[in-house]
Amino acid sequence: MxxxxxxNSKRELGGIVFxxxxxxxxxxxxxxxxxKKESPQAWEVAKGVKLGxxxxxxxxxxxxxxxxxxxxxxxxxxxVISTPxxxxxxxxxxxxxxxxxxxxxxxxxxxxxxxxRALFKIRxxxxxxxxxxxxxxxxxxxxxxxxxxxxxxxxATVFELEYFGRTAYLAQSPQLYKQMLMTGLTKVYEITPYxxxxxxxxxxxxxxxxxxxxxxGFIKGMExxxxxxxxxxxxxIEGVRKECEEEIEILGVEIDSPxxxxxxxxxxxxxxxxxxxxIHIEWGExxxxxxxxxxxxxMKNEGYNLYFITxxxxxxKPFYIMKEDGLSRSFDLDYKGLEISSGGxxxxxxxxxxxxxxxxxxxxxxxxxxxxxxxxxxxxHGGWAVGVERLLMKMLNIDNIRETILFPRDIxxxxx
Amino acid sequence: MxxxxxxNSKRELGGIVFxxxxxxxxxxxxxxxxxKKESPQAWEVAKGVKLGxxxxxxxxxxxxxxxxxxxxxxxxxxxVISTPxxxxxxxxxxxxxxxxxxxxxxxxxxxxxxxxRALFKIRxxxxxxxxxxxxxxxxxxxxxxxxxxxxxxxxATVFELEYFGRTAYLAQSPQLYKQMLMTGLTKVYEITPYxxxxxxxxxxxxxxxxxxxxxxGFIKGMExxxxxxxxxxxxxIEGVRKECEEEIEILGVEIDSPxxxxxxxxxxxxxxxxxxxxIHIEWGExxxxxxxxxxxxxMKNEGYNLYFITxxxxxxKPFYIMKEDGLSRSFDLDYKGLEISSGGxxxxxxxxxxxxxxxxxxxxxxxxxxxxxxxxxxxxHGGWAVGVERLLMKMLNIDNIRETILFPRDIxxxxx
Numbered sequence: 001m002x003x004x005x006x007x008n009s010k011r012e013l014g015g016i017v018f019x020x021x022x023x024x025x026x027x028x029x030x031x032x033x034x035x036k037k038e039s040p041q042a043w044e045v046a047k048g049v050k051l052g053x054x055x056x057x058x059x060x061x062x063x064x065x066x067x068x069x070x071x072x073x074x075x076x077x078x079x080v081i082s083t084p085x086x087x088x089x090x091x092x093x094x095x096x097x098x099x100x101x102x103x104x105x106x107x108x109x110x111x112x113x114x115x116x117r118a119l120f121k122i123r124x125x126x127x128x129x130x131x132x133x134x135x136x137x138x139x140x141x142x143x144x145x146x147x148x149x150x151x152x153x154x155x156a157t158v159f160e161l162e163y164f165g166r167t168a169y170l171a172q173s174p175q176l177y178k179q180m181l182m183t184g185l186t187k188v189y190e191i192t193p194y195x196x197x198x199x200x201x202x203x204x205x206x207x208x209x210x211x212x213x214x215x216x217g218f219i220k221g222m223e224x225x226x227x228x229x230x231x232x233x234x235x236x237i238e239g240v241r242k243e244c245e246e247e248i249e250i251l252g253v254e255i256d257s258p259x260x261x262x263x264x265x266x267x268x269x270x271x272x273x274x275x276x277x278x279i280h281i282e283w284g285e286x287x288x289x290x291x292x293x294x295x296x297x298x299m300k301n302e303g304y305n306l307y308f309i310t311x312x313x314x315x316x317k318p319f320y321i322m323k324e325d326g327l328s329r330s331f332d333l334d335y336k337g338l339e340i341s342s343g344g345x346x347x348x349x350x351x352x353x354x355x356x357x358x359x360x361x362x363x364x365x366x367x368x369x370x371x372x373x374x375x376x377x378x379x380x381h382g383g384w385a386v387g388v389e390r391l392l393m394k395m396l397n398i399d400n401i402r403e404t405i406l407f408p409r410d411i412x413x414x415x416x
Numbered sequence: 417m418x419x420x421x422x423x424n425s426k427r428e429l430g431g432i433v434f435x436x437x438x439x440x441x442x443x444x445x446x447x448x449x450x451x452k453k454e455s456p457q458a459w460e461v462a463k464g465v466k467l468g469x470x471x472x473x474x475x476x477x478x479x480x481x482x483x484x485x486x487x488x489x490x491x492x493x494x495x496v497i498s499t500p501x502x503x504x505x506x507x508x509x510x511x512x513x514x515x516x517x518x519x520x521x522x523x524x525x526x527x528x529x530x531x532x533r534a535l536f537k538i539r540x541x542x543x544x545x546x547x548x549x550x551x552x553x554x555x556x557x558x559x560x561x562x563x564x565x566x567x568x569x570x571x572a573t574v575f576e577l578e579y580f581g582r583t584a585y586l587a588q589s590p591q592l593y594k595q596m597l598m599t600g601l602t603k604v605y606e607i608t609p610y611x612x613x614x615x616x617x618x619x620x621x622x623x624x625x626x627x628x629x630x631x632x633g634f635i636k637g638m639e640x641x642x643x644x645x646x647x648x649x650x651x652x653i654e655g656v657r658k659e660c661e662e663e664i665e666i667l668g669v670e671i672d673s674p675x676x677x678x679x680x681x682x683x684x685x686x687x688x689x690x691x692x693x694x695i696h697i698e699w700g701e702x703x704x705x706x707x708x709x710x711x712x713x714x715m716k717n718e719g720y721n722l723y724f725i726t727x728x729x730x731x732x733k734p735f736y737i738m739k740e741d742g743l744s745r746s747f748d749l750d751y752k753g754l755e756i757s758s759g760g761x762x763x764x765x766x767x768x769x770x771x772x773x774x775x776x777x778x779x780x781x782x783x784x785x786x787x788x789x790x791x792x793x794x795x796x797h798g799g800w801a802v803g804v805e806r807l808l809m810k811m812l813n814i815d816n817i818r819e820t821i822l823f824p825r826d827i828x829x830x831x832x
Contacts, residue, residue: 004602004634006793024602025556054599054795056634081634084792085766108789111600124557131547140441141540145823146562146609147575147586147624149831159563161577161586163623164615164827170563170577170586177823180832183470184527186420186440193562193609199580207579208563218420218472218497350501369832373524376500377422379470407561407593411580415565416596416785 003030003057003073004081006112007049008092017046020070020093021055027114027121027246029070032057034078042078052092052109054082100400105416107406118247122240123392123404125247127191129239130212133232139187139214144177146170146193150366159197170195173385175320178215179346180373182381186217191388199411202289203400204338206389208409215383222329222345225382226308229333229341230262233306233386237395253396256305262333263299263307270309273298286316287339296337305394306335319356322347329382335394343384350374419446419473419489420497422528423465424508433462436486436509437471443530443537443662445486448473450494458494468508468525470498516816521832523822534663538656539808539820541663543607545655546628549648555603555630560593562586562609566782575613586611589801591736594631595762596789598797602633607804615827618705619816620754622805624825631799638745638761641798642680642724645749645757649722649802650674653811669812672721678749679715679723686725689714702732703755712753721810722751735772738763745798751810759800766790 005021012018015036022029034046042057049055058077065072090098090106092113103110110116131141151158151169159170171177174190181188190213198205212232216225234257241248241255248255265273271281277294281287287295287309299307314321314328322329322345330344347353353374357364364371392404402408407416421437428434431452438445450462465471474493481488506514506522508529519526526532547557567574567585575586587593590606597604606629614621628648632641650673657664657671664671681689687697693710697703703711703725715723730737730744738745738761746760763769769790773780780787808820818824823832 004795006599025554050793052793054634054793082764082793082795086791088792108596108600109792111597117601120558121556123559127557128547128551131544135544138441140537141543142536142822143539143609143626145624145825147611147825147830159577159579161575163575163830164613166830168830177832180524181527181822184422184524185533193559195563197580208561210559218470348498372832375502376504376525377466377468377470377498379420379498406558406597409561409563414563414579414582414584416788 001058001060003032003059005030005055006092007051007053007055008112010046010049010051012047015043017043018067019046019049019055019057021057022112022114022117025117027117027250029114030073031067031070032059032073032075032078034075038074039076039078042075045078045080046075049078049080050083052084052088053080055079056081104402104408104413107416114250118244118250119392119396119404120406122244122247122251122396123388125240125244126236126388126392127212129236129243130191130232133235134189134214137187137228139189140185142178142181142188142190144171144174144181144190144192146195148176149369150176157196157198159195172196173211174213175318176367176370178213178383179320179381180370182215182217182348183373183376183378187215189214201411203402204289204390204393206401206405206408206410209401209405210388211385212388213383213385215381217381218379219345219382220380222310222331222343222382225343225345225384226264226331229343229384229386230260230306233333233335233341233391234258234260236391240395251396255395258306259303263302263304265307265309266311267309267313267327268311270295284313284315286312292334292339293337296334299334300336306333308333317344319360319362320346320353323352323356331384333384333386335391338390338394340390340394341384341386343382345380345382348374348378348380350378417474417476419448419475421446421471422508423467423469423471424528426462426465426467428463431459433459434483435462435465435471437473438528438530438533441533443533443666445530446489447483447486448475448489448491448494450491454490455492455494458491461494461496462491465494465496466499468500468504469496471495472497516818520818520824520829523832530666534660534666535808535812535820536822538660538663538667538812539804541656541660542652542804542808543628545652545659546607546648549651550605550630553603553644555605555632556601558594558597558601558604558606560587560590560597560606560608562611564592565785566592573612573614575611588612589627590629591734592783592786594629594799595736595797596786598631598633598764599789599792599794603631605630617827619818620705620806620809622817622821622824622826625817625821626804627801628804629799629801631797633797634795635761635798636796638726638747638759638798641759641761641800642747645759645800645802646676646678646722649749649751649757649807650676652807656811667812671811674722675719679718679720681723681725682727683725683729683743684727686711700729700731702728708750708755709753712750715750716752722749724749733760735776735778736762736769737772739768739772747800749800749802751807754806754810756806756810757800757802759798761796761798764790764794764796766794
């Protein structure tokens with residue numbers, strides 16, 4: 001049989017060359033054993049092969065493998081497919097530490113290691129499991145535009161571009177479009193990039209991130225969409241536990257089954273809890289990172305990794321969220337002290353929506369294309385978005401969000 | 417049982433009101449029958465309900481349905497969920513013609529018709545079938561950045577934006593990134609938006625479109641990736657035929673099974689064929705729309721809807737395509753006279769790649785982040801991209817590409 005991969009390490013011992021590769025897209029390390037006595041030609045090639053070379057090996061797996069690092073493979077033939085023109089900038093045995101910036105810069109080389117591959121296999125699985133779940137539930141996959149005529153939520157956090165002489169914006173989210181679709185469909189979802197021009201320097205923000213976005217019509221209240229969210233997140237976590245056993249072992253993490261139903265805390269209750277922890281928040285203020293973390297610890301002691309925070313003051317929420325007695329029909333879903341999703345019931349009544357837009361200091365004129373869809377029998381609707389990278393961070397105990405995406409975009413990183 | 421939907425038409429006959437709806441995300445028209453004698457309250461509501469209203473109906477399907485338009489549903493209760501504040505701008509029975517622009521503008525309302533829903537259900541199915549196929553083949557789904565530090569192919573056809581004081585570009589395609597990944601993985605795919613700032617006024621171009629992008633390492637030649645493409649396209653077409661019978665019937669189209677293997681014509685041969693048709697192309701020129709259509713007719717007579725055109729002159733192709741004797745290791749896949757995919761083997765040799773970049777009048781400095789990945793054992797690789805909208809156009813005999821995407825972006829359309 002044939003194996004293809006890159007030389008991650010190599011050592012010689014007497015008349016034997018040992019070459020470590022991770023064949024194809026697999027996660028199983030292989031130690032290619034080339035013996036001078038048995039395959040003099042392959043041995044000659046193996047002796048000369050450089051670290052990092054792409055190679056093709058022909059041979060067999062012997063019935064018994066003695067190697068501890070990877071399964072042994074006895075080589076009969078060895079061909080060098082591509083030789084590096086420079087020494088590798090990273091040690092792919094991972095025995096030497098790699099600086100974080102270097103790791104992000106040479107992500108494509110690190111994908112020759114099982115650790116990095118495991119992470120991105122889990123990422124792909126999260127998307128796959130989410131799609132399967134949502135399709136089974138009758139949600140239709142849609143694609144909404146990323147280049148838009150108006151900033152999604154009207155804030156100052158959008159990237160601007162010139163579009164054939166007009167000003168356009170990169171979609172901050174599919175929010176306005178998925179809502180517009182609620183006047184013709186009842187269940188839609190989209191897995192999509194988000195573009196946000198915020199000047200963050202944190203370990204939990206990206207300027208280009210991915211989300212699982214959902215919207216649902218004819219709802220009775222926000223509990224309808226919270227239930228779907230809870231089910232989806234559990235389905236993803238359980239799905240990864242089941243389908244990615246090898247990946248999880250490689251990453252050395254333990255993923256706990258969520259306690260269900262997720263706790264549901266009102267904003268006011270959260271303020272009380274935090275107050276007991278000595279953290280005082282002015283009523284009406286949003287929760288910051290420190291507060292979210294503190295709440296995460298309290299909830300962990302209660303046995304909850306995942307919990308909803310509901311009924312935020314309306315002033316902390318965007319215009320499209322429905323008001324209720326000065327509060328809002330909105331929720332966040334936090335996972336181990338980090339917001340991974342937010343959503344709620346939307347304002348579907350034309351006149352109220354215009355009032356909301358004005359109240360946020362925005363101009364309804366800028367949202368005409370969106371408001372138009374609310375004139376023709378828009379039903380009550382709601383939805384949410386889950387941040388793919390944040391979900392991965394918390395599920396896999398990763399400290400920096402940049403690790404969870406192949407080519408992160410932040411205030412400094414525009415390449416690679 | 418309960419049905420939810422919008423009133424597409426309504427008529428009264430004696431003591432009976434007939435209301436036509438397309439419940440939820442379904443494709444089956446329902447005629448809600450409300451009889452004064454049997455449900456006086458529901459009848460009262462039904463009499464007053466406006467066209468376009470979102471309604472909730474409780475009742476039962478009678479054992480025998482007499483209606484020709486849609487299955488009858490006997491209403492016991494009727495609730496108006498949301499009433500339009502303006503008359504509907506389109507006739508959702510589709511008895512009155514709708515201007516093309518109006519149709520695109522009110523896409524979200526047209527999704528209340530089975531014709532429009534059928535189209536977008538097929539679209540979602542195409543993506544689903546593609547993913548299932550590629551995952552089964554061992555391709556890993558990846559997400560590459562849409563905001564980039566360099567124009568994808570260095571042309572003048574990219575959208576520019578400011579990225580925290582630097583100039584950035586919207587990804588024309590994931591080309592450079594999927595290639596960089598070929599030095600760490602052997603099989604990747606991405607379904608992704610494309611952003612192109614070309615000033616087209618045609619029925620086959622969009623400024624934001626979607627593609628199924630694939631790249632494969634350790635290939636022997638371009639035939640390796642052509643085979644995967646042929647298999648995928650056939651799998652999609654057969655999958656749609658099987659899984660979307662109802663949708664296809666609604667759209668009234670016939671989808672033919674492709675003749676396999678697809679014909680493989682060299683560029684020189686295509687010039688010959690066209691010459692016989694009285695169309696003369698200078699050697700070295702790319703094929704235009706008229707030429708593609710003419711070739712489509714010839715191939716149709718040979719029994720081929722789908723056929724490859726290979727070995728284009730290198731000067732018609734981008735820098736990353738591998739040269740071969742003045743020609744290129746490249747191909748287009750045409751479907752009924754329209755290019756729906758192009759691909760080829762890439763230049764993986766660092767020095768040759770730099771030469772190619774220079775030859776195209778570009779500056780290797782602008783591609784340093786990309787070239788870097790070619791220094792460390794990049795194997796031979798190749799791939800392609802299939803345009804989702806073009807594939808849909810040809811599969812479903814749709815004349816204008818704008819119909820195949822919910823919110824098209826063209827030189828005039830930035831909203832909705």
